[in-house]
């Protein structure tokens with residue numbers, strides 16, 4: 001199956017500063033991909049390149065089908081009612097499912113006659129997602145859709161995105177700083193750090209392919225492929241690629257998504273990047 005998003009050798013720079021360098025990744029169709037990384041890592045830049053908002057300096061980006069984008073600062077007009085925003089979207093988009101958008105808003109209890117500026121942050125995020133989904137995209141790109149939302153609203157927005165993915169063939173790329181928000185929903189991880197791609201792959205495979213080892217301070221697990229090491233008192237905790245060591249002094253367990261992400265962020269020179277040919281649908 002053709003990937004929904006294919007990025008090859010992507011490099012983007014703003015004047016003299018490279019925001020992204022040599023970035024190659026591929027997201028299979030139907031996946032919900034989490035794009036994570038510290039401030040300034042290049043997440044927004046990658047998204048802008050994916051939706052064609054900027055021209056790369058090197059490499060290329062290919063999207064299979066139509067793409068819809070919700071920018072970080074939610075492109076809504078405060079003085080418009082929700083119904084007027086729908087009318088605006090209908091006029092701007094070739095493919096537009098007005099019925100689905102109205103049903104979605106009704107299901108969320110968002111009144112059509114309410115001015116957007118009078119909606120809560122969570123409702124505004126839901127309207128922005130509804131407008132993007134109504135355009136019937138093949139790839140939905142969301143730049144920090146959960147920013148400034150309380151935990152309940154974050155959960156509701158993620159659940160509503162999941163409902164869209166379950167309903168039809170849709171691929172989602174969404175950025176967030178809160179990894180715990182992504183664990184339930186996302187099945188693909190893309191980690192950027194300092195403009196470089198560090199991790200890209202299926203989340204279950206990545207978690208299966210790593211272990212967290214805990215052991216005594218002086219010991220060093222023979223043959224372990226360490227991603228990062230941290231010390232607390234007399235204990236050493238390591239994130240390693242591959243299976244657990246045979247040495248009985250080390251306790252091994254499967255990492256959580258947050259531990260995997262933190263392990264790589266702590267060690268920007270490490271990477272877990274399958275070759276593009278290995279990406280499976």
Ligand SMILES: Nc1ncnc2c1ncn2[C@@H]1O[C@H](COP(=O)(O)OP(=O)(O)OP(=O)(O)O)[C@@H](O)[C@H]1O
Pocket residue numbers: 014015017018019037038039040041042043044045046
């Ligand atoms: N318009 C611009 N002009 C100059 N430099 C820019 C511009 N936009 C981004 N940059 C720089 O490019 C790098 C990547 O920025 P980008 O916004 O893509 O990061 P990000 O991962 O989305 O960050 P955040 O999590 O803070 O939103 C940063 O060093 C940033 O300062």
